[in-house]
Amino acid sequence: MKNGLLKPGDYFLRGNYAFVEGALLAGCRFFAGYPITPSNEISAMMARRLPQVGGAFIQFEDEIASVVAIIGAANGGVKSMTATSGPGFSLMQEAIGLAFMIETPIVIVDVQRGGPSTGLPTQVGQGDFIQANFGSHGDYETVVYLPNSPQEMFDMAIKAFNTAWRYRVPVIVLADQMIGQMIEKVSVPSHDEIELVEYEKPEIPPEEFLPFDLRYEVPPFVAAGDGYRIHLTGLAHDERGYPTTDHETYSKMLLRKLRKIWDNADEIVEWEERLTEDADLIVVSYGITSRSVYKAVSDAREKGLKVGIYRLKTAWPFPYKRLKELAMEGRNILVVEVNMGQAYRVARQYISHEGVYSMPWAPGRVPPPEAILKKIEEVYKA
Amino acid sequence: MSEAKLIRPSIDEIKALLRVERLPHIWCPSCGIGIVAKAYVEALLRSGIPPEKHVLVSGIGCSSRMPGYIKIDGYHVIHGRAIPFAVGLKTVRPELEVTVFAGDGDLSTIGGNHLIHAIRRNDDINVIMINNFTYGMTGGQYGGTTPEGSRTLTSPYGHIEGTFNVPLLVASIGAPYVARWTVLHYRQIVDTIVEMFKVDGFTFLEVISPCIIYTDMNRRDAISLMRMFKNQSEIDHTADLRNVGIERLDEETRFIVGKFVHRPSESYQTKYRKLVERVMKGGE
Numbered sequence: 001m002k003n004g005l006l007k008p009g010d011y012f013l014r015g016n017y018a019f020v021e022g023a024l025l026a027g028c029r030f031f032a033g034y035p036i037t038p039s040n041e042i043s044a045m046m047a048r049r050l051p052q053v054g055g056a057f058i059q060f061e062d063e064i065a066s067v068v069a070i071i072g073a074a075n076g077g078v079k080s081m082t083a084t085s086g087p088g089f090s091l092m093q094e095a096i097g098l099a100f101m102i103e104t105p106i107v108i109v110d111v112q113r114g115g116p117s118t119g120l121p122t123q124v125g126q127g128d129f130i131q132a133n134f135g136s137h138g139d140y141e142t143v144v145y146l147p148n149s150p151q152e153m154f155d156m157a158i159k160a161f162n163t164a165w166r167y168r169v170p171v172i173v174l175a176d177q178m179i180g181q182m183i184e185k186v187s188v189p190s191h192d193e194i195e196l197v198e199y200e201k202p203e204i205p206p207e208e209f210l211p212f213d214l215r216y217e218v219p220p221f222v223a224a225g226d227g228y229r230i231h232l233t234g235l236a237h238d239e240r241g242y243p244t245t246d247h248e249t250y251s252k253m254l255l256r257k258l259r260k261i262w263d264n265a266d267e268i269v270e271w272e273e274r275l276t277e278d279a280d281l282i283v284v285s286y287g288i289t290s291r292s293v294y295k296a297v298s299d300a301r302e303k304g305l306k307v308g309i310y311r312l313k314t315a316w317p318f319p320y321k322r323l324k325e326l327a328m329e330g331r332n333i334l335v336v337e338v339n340m341g342q343a344y345r346v347a348r349q350y351i352s353h354e355g356v357y358s359m360p361w362a363p364g365r366v367p368p369p370e371a372i373l374k375k376i377e378e379v380y381k382a
Numbered sequence: 383m384s385e386a387k388l389i390r391p392s393i394d395e396i397k398a399l400l401r402v403e404r405l406p407h408i409w410c411p412s413c414g415i416g417i418v419a420k421a422y423v424e425a426l427l428r429s430g431i432p433p434e435k436h437v438l439v440s441g442i443g444c445s446s447r448m449p450g451y452i453k454i455d456g457y458h459v460i461h462g463r464a465i466p467f468a469v470g471l472k473t474v475r476p477e478l479e480v481t482v483f484a485g486d487g488d489l490s491t492i493g494g495n496h497l498i499h500a501i502r503r504n505d506d507i508n509v510i511m512i513n514n515f516t517y518g519m520t521g522g523q524y525g526g527t528t529p530e531g532s533r534t535l536t537s538p539y540g541h542i543e544g545t546f547n548v549p550l551l552v553a554s555i556g557a558p559y560v561a562r563w564t565v566l567h568y569r570q571i572v573d574t575i576v577e578m579f580k581v582d583g584f585t586f587l588e589v590i591s592p593c594i595i596y597t598d599m600n601r602r603d604a605i606s607l608m609r610m611f612k613n614q615s616e617i618d619h620t621a622d623l624r625n626v627g628i629e630r631l632d633e634e635t636r637f638i639v640g641k642f643v644h645r646p647s648e649s650y651q652t653k654y655r656k657l658v659e660r661v662m663k664g665g666e
Contacts, residue, residue: 077474225477
């Protein structure tokens with residue numbers, strides 16, 4: 001791979017590299033980041049690849065500068081992203097709130113490692129599930145994807161940029177150390193088949209333009225230098241983008257921004273369902289853990305246990321509707337994840353019967369299929 | 383408007399660049415920020431670059447409210463992070479003239495790390511730092527530029543920390559353009575900003591500005607403060623920057639001002655564009 005974009009075909013790619021190639025095909029032309037394990041393959045590859053396609057890469061002094069720089073670059077009308085892991089993701093939280101507030105499309109890939117604190121830099125974790133939508137202060141929404149293979153790292157990179165630019169929100173891809181560093185087959189489709197959401201300068205004359213126009217679900221985006229002479233602020237603001245402390249004005253503005261995601265959740269949510277129809281028990285998982293769950297469920301089926309799979313492909317919005325339906329038809333739910341029950345707590349909120357179980361697992365290892373099978377058998381009896 | 387004519391812009395020309403519907407502004411009577419805001423507008427008019435191609439970026443604080451009053455693209459971001467926002471934007475839109483306008487707390491204290499690294503990279507942005515020696519927006523706490531001995535909201539028994547000599551700090555890292563004026567030096571501020579627009583690299587202007595509400599300067603009125611800036615400032619373009627630190631604010635203070643550094647420079651962004659050209663041609 002010298003210059004240009006990755007050509008259609010089948011490749012054997014590391015997850016982190018697959019993400020880079022997907023992002024470049026999606027039109028990402030600016031990357032800012034700070035070194036952190038286990039996401040380093042992304043910044044290293046971006047540093048090599050971006051100049052080859054006419055883009056720009058900057059390694060900043062920290063993760064705060066990195067995320068703020070991509071917000072700045074996105075406001076220049078250029079698709080931009082950063083990559084990080086837990087500690088860096090924590091540092092980015094304040095700026096994620098800014099991106100939501102000024103409706104700037106950005107993409108962050110968080111290759112999760114074990115936490116809290118420095119934790120397990122080289123080993124797997126899934127402990128940022130809640131933080132990805134609740135880490136910044138105030139009420140805001142992000143869209144969060146959960147890849148479980150290098151192929152999905154590629155596909156979700158493209159999807160993340162499309163969602164970010166369609167709804168003008170921060171989009172996060174929550175990968176993990178194993179998905180980021182494993183090498184598998186990745187199929188790249190013909191470039192014409194890849195649907196992209198592109199930024200187009202609006203046709204509204206500048207004197208009529210309101211950057212936060214309440215008449216739109218998603219107001220048109222304008223970039224710096226487009227001649228609209230806009231003012232954007234992280235302060236509570238009115239349609240003109242001017243600061244306000246008027247409660248009614250702010251209430252309307254905040255709700256309009258939240259509704260971009262709330263009202264389109266059915267369009268955004270994604271999940272994978274296998275063997276659920278006749279199942280008595282459904283195992284919920286995501287990311288690398290789902291790979292172990294596939295094996296455990298197939299072993300359980302061989303033993304005659306009616307077990308199904310519900311794999312989350314978005315964390316936020318949480319794909320609860322179908323899960324709730326399956327649960328309320330009388331199926332029990334078991335949530336398996338490499339944390340102490342973050343998605344379990346969310347699932348519990350939506351399911352009003354008692355048959356929702358958690359298999360918590362400390363970071364550093366993925367629960368092996370045998371351990372999951374044991375838990376399935378235990379819960380199945382209950 | 384060509385610079386050679388040196389015609390002062392009319393009130394109408396300046397008004398056309400203000401969001402007049404947002405006035406009155408939030409700044410206190412006697413505050414100096416508005417003077418620098420006007421100087422920026424005058425410099426913008428003199429720059430020959432259309433207003434649509436100028437961008438302001440600010441952080442949080444009294445000074446950072448300035449872009450909200452200027453009718454060009456402006457981004458009021460989070461505390462201390464105006465510089466990385468500006469760097470990201472400038473890198474992808476090199477044709478824009480990007481200026482950061484913020485206070486001493488925002489730029490030299492919470493944002494200190496970004497300041498030094500943007501200078502080290504030599505990012506092609508202009509930084510105007512209003513130094514009023516305090517956190518005005520939050521009620522007058524001490525910051526990185528507060529003189530030792532000052533009694534502030536958070537140093538009620540006297541400030542015992544050291545003080546940044548910002549021009550020395552900035553110049554020592556290699557900024558190609560460093561200047562300092564007080565708000566009294568209006569003409570010089572305009573000339574300086576016009577010059578900053580022309581430099582390919584990191585330019586820095588510190589403007590010493592009164593905050594009579596929240597600093598030890600509050601023993602004075604606005605007129606006597608301006609008199610202090612007049613009588614106690616000294617223009618010295620070749621000053622030894624080790625001696626320009628402001629460690630007290632009283633009748634003995636010497637405000638050394640001037641254009642301290644102005645040397646040829648090639649910015650990170652220019653170097654990066656060359657790198658991209660080389661790589662796209664197949665080079666390594």
